[in-house]
Structure formats: C-alpha cells, structure tokens
Amino acid sequence: xxxxxxxxxxxxxxxxxxxxxxxxxxxxxxxxxxxxxxxxxxxxxxxxxxxxxxxxxxxxxxxxxxxxxxxxxxxxxxxxxxxxxxxxxxxxxxxxxxxxxxxxxxxxxxxxxxxxxxxxxxxxxxxxxxxxxxxxxxxx
Amino acid sequence: xxxxxxxxxxxxxxxxxxxxxxxxxxxxxxxxxxxxxxxxxxxxxxxxxxxxxxxxxxxxxxxxxxxxxxxxxxxxxxxxxxxxxxxxxxxxxxxxxxxxxxxxxxxxxxxxxxxxxxxxxxxxxxxxxxxxxxxxxxxxxxxxxxxxxxxxxxxxxxxxxxxxxxxxxxxxxxxxxxxxxxxxxxxxxxxxxxxxxxxxxxxxxxxxxxxxxxxxxxxxxxxxxxxxxxxxxxxxxxxxxxxxxxxxxxxxxxxxxxxxxxxxxxxxxxxxxxxxxxxxxxxxxxxxxxxxxxxxxxxxxxxxxxxxxxxxxxxxxxxxxxxxxxxxxxxxxxxxxxxxxxxxxxxxxxxxxxxxxxxxxxxxxxxxxxxxxxxxxxxxxxxxxxxxxxxxxxxxxxxxxxxxxxxxxxxxxxx
Numbered sequence: 008x009x010x011x012x013x014x015x016x017x018x019x020x021x022x023x024x025x026x027x028x029x030x031x032x033x034x035x036x037x038x039x040x041x042x043x044x045x046x047x048x049x050x051x052x053x054x055x056x057x058x059x060x061x062x063x064x065x066x067x068x069x070x071x072x073x074x075x076x077x078x079x080x081x082x083x084x085x086x087x088x089x090x091x092x093x094x095x096x097x098x099x100x101x102x103x104x105x106x107x108x109x110x111x112x113x114x115x116x117x118x119x120x121x122x123x124x125x126x127x128x129x130x131x132x133x134x135x136x137x138x139x140x141x142x143x144x145x146x147x
Numbered sequence: 148x149x150x151x152x153x154x155x156x157x158x159x160x161x162x163x164x165x166x167x168x169x170x171x172x173x174x175x176x177x178x179x180x181x182x183x184x185x186x187x188x189x190x191x192x193x194x195x196x197x198x199x200x201x202x203x204x205x206x207x208x209x210x211x212x213x214x215x216x217x218x219x220x221x222x223x224x225x226x227x228x229x230x231x232x233x234x235x236x237x238x239x240x241x242x243x244x245x246x247x248x249x250x251x252x253x254x255x256x257x258x259x260x261x262x263x264x265x266x267x268x269x270x271x272x273x274x275x276x277x278x279x280x281x282x283x284x285x286x287x288x289x290x291x292x293x294x295x296x297x298x299x300x301x302x303x304x305x306x307x308x309x310x311x312x313x314x315x316x317x318x319x320x321x322x323x324x325x326x327x328x329x330x331x332x333x334x335x336x337x338x339x340x341x342x343x344x345x346x347x348x349x350x351x352x353x354x355x356x357x358x359x360x361x362x363x364x365x366x367x368x369x370x371x372x373x374x375x376x377x378x379x380x381x382x383x384x385x386x387x388x389x390x391x392x393x394x395x396x397x398x399x400x401x402x403x404x405x406x407x408x409x410x411x412x413x414x415x416x417x418x419x420x421x422x423x424x425x426x427x428x429x430x431x432x433x434x435x436x437x438x439x440x441x442x443x444x445x446x447x448x449x450x451x452x453x454x455x456x457x458x459x460x461x462x463x464x465x466x467x468x469x470x471x472x473x474x475x476x477x478x479x480x481x482x483x484x485x486x487x488x489x490x491x492x493x494x495x496x497x498x499x500x501x502x503x504x505x506x507x508x509x510x511x512x513x514x515x516x517x518x519x520x521x522x523x524x525x526x527x528x529x530x531x532x533x534x535x536x537x538x539x540x541x542x543x544x545x546x547x548x549x550x551x552x553x554x555x556x557x558x559x560x561x562x
Contacts, residue, residue: 009559036559037461063461064375064558068400068447070454073470100466116470120455130536 009036011066015133016040022134031099031109036064039099039109040133050147052081058141059098059114062133071133072120074140078113089147091118119143158200164542165551167205167220168197173212179246180212182219194221217245236410237442239506240387242272258298269503270298274364276502277301279386281374281402282393283350284308285317285482286416289491290390291354292319295361297499303382304354305370306393309347317484318350320357374398377560380405388498389413391439392491396456400556403446406439407538408545408552412501413439414494415446418486434490434517437529438497441546443512444531445538489517 008016019040020028027043041059048054056077063069075098082088098114119140121131131139149170161168174180182190190208197206198221207220209230218230232244242248250271254262262270276299280287283306291304312328315321323329330343351369358365372379375397383389383405391402394417406413414436421431439446446452459467493515500506513526533539538546545552 010554012559035461061462061466063458065397065400065457065461065556068452068454068556069457069461072455072458096469100463100469102465103463118470120458 008032008038009064009066012036012038012062012064015062015066018132018134019137022138029109031104031106033061033063033103034105037062037066039104041098041109042137045141047080047145050082050084050145052083053077053079056080057112058137060133060137061099061103067130067132070121070131071136072118074117074119074137075114076117076144078115080115088115092116092144092147093118117144154197155200158197158206161204162201165204165548167207168201169206169218169220170208172208172210174210176212176215178212178214180210180215181217181245182208182210186210187219190219190221197221198223198225214243214247215245216243234410236412236440238508238510238512239501239504241504255298261297265499265503265505269505272502272504273298273499274300276387277303277385278498279303279305279383279389280354281305281389281391281398283318283354284314284392285484285487286418286491287390287392288317288319288321288350288354288357289484289488290392290416290495291357292361293491293495294498295358295365297495298362299365301366301368302355302358303368303370303386304351305372305374305379305382306350306354307372308350309344310350310353311344311347313479314350317482317487318353320353320360321348325353373558375401375557377555377557380555380557383411384409386411387502390494390498391415392417395460396452397460397556399446399452400457403439403452403537404545404553404555407441407445408548408555410441410547412441414497415439416487416490416494418482418490420481420486432486432518432520434486434519435514436490436493436497436517437514438512440512441538444529445535447537448532448535449529486519489519493517 016030016038019042023042026045029041029043031039033039039059039061041057043057044055045058046055059075060071062071075096078094080088093116096114096116097111099109099111101111117140158168186208194206203223205220205222207218209216209218216230216233220228220230222228232242232248235241235243250268252271254267254270258270278294278299280290280302283291283304287306310318310321310326312326312331315323315326325348327343327347331340349371351371355367355369358367370379370382374380380401389402389411391398391413399415402413405411416436418434420429422429511526513528516525516527531538535544538544540546
C-alpha cells in the first residue's frame, strides 16, 4: 500500500477503535476496507452494518466512493431505501483484492460522489468521507 | 556580515525542511563570474562546521553576475562540487553558468530557414533538449511530427496503447496495416479480430517512425507503459519539457506534481466536443492549451482535476461496470485532426519560444481556448493558491522540493 493509503487506514482504525476493520490491499497500492459493526438503528430495521469502500492508489486526491453496506438493509417504515441506495451489488468486486484477504460479500451500494473540492480547503480524507456518508444514510 | 547565529538558524530551518543551504552574493562582470580567493578561503574555514550543523543537507555558496553564476557546493559526504550550470525558469528558459554557454558543432543546413528566427544557439538548444510526450494519439502524434521537424534531439514517448482503425484519421504516420484494419471488423470471426487488435502497432512505435523520418539524429525512448508506473514517471524527471496529450485525471495529477516539484514545465492539450444529451445537438467545440508552469497556478488549484473521475480511473473495469458508471465512459467522444492540430501547434510554439529564450517577458500564462465555430480565442488566467498541496510553498506544497518532496502520485512502487 502507498504511505497515503496506509495513513488513511490508520486514521480509520483509530476512529473506529473497538470495531473490526478488515483491509485487503489491491495490486496498485490501494486497499479495500470494511469496518464491521457500525451502529445504525432508526430509520433502519438493523441495529448495525458493515461499511466498505475502496481507497485507491490515488488517495488522498481521489474521492472515495461508492460505499457499500449490508445487503439486507431495510427501513423500519417499510418504505423503499430511496435515491442513490441500490441493492444487488458485491463488495469488494472479485479480483480487486490481491489473494484471499477480503472475500466478496453481497452488498447495497451508496452512491455519494464529490467531483470537486472547495478551493483552499484541505482534502477530505477517506475517514471524513465515510463519516459523511454514514450521516447522510442516517438522514434518509 | 552574516552573524553566526543567523546562519545557524537558517541551516537548522533547511535541515528541518530537507533543503540545501546556499549563501548568495553578487560580483561584477556580466557574462562570467567566479569566487574570489577570499570567498574560497571563507568557505574552507566555515563550511566543514556548517556541514556538521546541516546533518544531511548540502551547504554552499552561489555567486551571480547578470548573466552568469558559479557555485561551490559541499555535499553531506564531504564531497565538494562546482556548479556546472543553472536554469532560470519563467516565461522563458535561461541557462547560465560560470561563463556563457558555448554551442559547438555545426548546424544542419536544412534548418536554415528556422535558424534565421532563433539562431544557431537556438537550434543547438533544441538539439540538446529532451521532451516527453505523454499520449501518442491524435494530439501526441502531431507533436512528435512538429517537434522532430523543429530539430528536438531527445524524445521520451509514453503510451501503453496499440493503434486502432478509428485512430488512423488522426494519428500521423498510422497505416491500415498498423491498425490491422481489415481484420478487426466483421465478417472476420471474433477470435481473428482479437488477434488483429492484439498485434496492431503500438502508438509509440508509429510516433518513433514519424520522428525518425524527420530526424535521423534524434534519440527516442519508447515506453509502452502507463505513465503512473513509477519507473516511467521517473524518466520524466530527466526532461526539459513535458507534453500532456493523454487526457486522464491521473496523468494530469502526476504531470502537475512533477512540474511544481521538479520545476519542469509542461503543457496540456486537448480538444472537446460537447453535445446536448437529449437532442444530440452540438453545443460546443473547442481546443484547449493549458501551460502548466511553476510560476502560475496549477491544475489542482484550478479545479481541473476531478476527484470522482480520479477514483473511477483508479478502479478496475469490473468495478466500474458493477457500479454502473461505465455507461458514461462508453460514449465515444468525437475527435478531429484539425481540432487537435490547433492545440498541438500552440503547445509546440510555447515550447519553442520558451526553450530558445524568445518568449516575451509579457507573454501570457493564460489557458487558451480556441473555438473554431465562432473563430474566437479566449484566455482564462489560472488562479493560484499559495497553500495548495501541489503548487504551494512550504512543506505542505510541492513547489521546488525535488527529491525531498512528497511522493509522486504514481502507482505503488513494489518492494
């Protein structure tokens, strides 16, 4: 992994201390990451989920997206999950992670991408982006 | 008189930032300069002690005259070296050394008409120049043609792709045989089409042939690899100028970083046709030439590197397909040789006038946008943010940090 990817993963592990953080390096210096046991609850029927994402070798410059969560996510009010939340995916995609470090699992995809950044602002780290996506998910 | 405490504090700052400590003064004269015996005596008295303080970074002195510079530099291992030459970058390149550079050797009389513009010295500068062309498609192949006919001496050509039939109308020197045109289309069986595509000529080989046709003396390095390969990216550090003719966000990111970290100017060239997604009507046609130089704002500052596209480009094809972003990418963009030619010619001119020192001090650093439908040219002045992570100053930015700077945004270098 590149030093920037390693730093990003260290920051994620530090933030999610106590949770299981799985890491599967890819061939170009990036890594797929899964944080298990992230708290959910209302408006969702499930108390928690894993959240996964691919930090590519282009970290810290690239936006980290999409994110993936448990495949059986559902709302307490039985409504549809809504825009930018799509079922029927897998994470990580087979062949991305080198070896068997991180087996692919069924997932729901959360598509929250940021094309631009604010001028003069610091880069959003993979951790900050993940926290932003989680906040967005809980606000649906 | 510099006081010891002042010097010590500056050296400690240099040590912290991994910079060389160079004390600079001026002497008389114009086109030649050297240290005085007193200068040398003071270096020999003081620099061994300064090296001890510097702990791992060089210390030394430069002495300037208006058109000359000499240097006495002490390296961390105790080696002492003289400065052979230096480059002053800006709107135009100026090479200076202890004396005026001499350009020995005869100039090929075939260059007579252009030598009348930039002289024997200018022609010799071009012959000694090393350029990289990243992407040898429509724009890059034109640049190979222009630059080789200008007499550029050394080429580094970077492109991992093979030519396709649909490239041929835009790629100088490409033949039907290079593209295996007949065998890559129906009614040939798919397996024959696949073999034909996999044996088509590499774009760098076609460009090398174009260069060789124009110049038998040019040296050509062909790199059939991704520019993000760390070994390939490293080759760029030997260049005098880079032409970015591969329009990916990750290539933009890398070249932008090298420009500012290693002070090697570049230019990004591209053409774009924009159409309305619903009606299909063409809404814009333009060619852009963007100088990327250490003195003006960078592509990152100017929001010209899209973070989401960077992520997509770094993912596998299978990931992109599964995430359904592939639809956008399978739209084949229009591309026309004459649009490319406008940008390539401007980029080659920028290089020519920069290298030969003929560029005006008032030359614009703006991005140029040519609109052939309106027959207009517009200029966009790049913004600059001094705390930018790429072109910014200080440890946070890359500006002039060289090998001591941040890691270049390449693929990971394997152990």
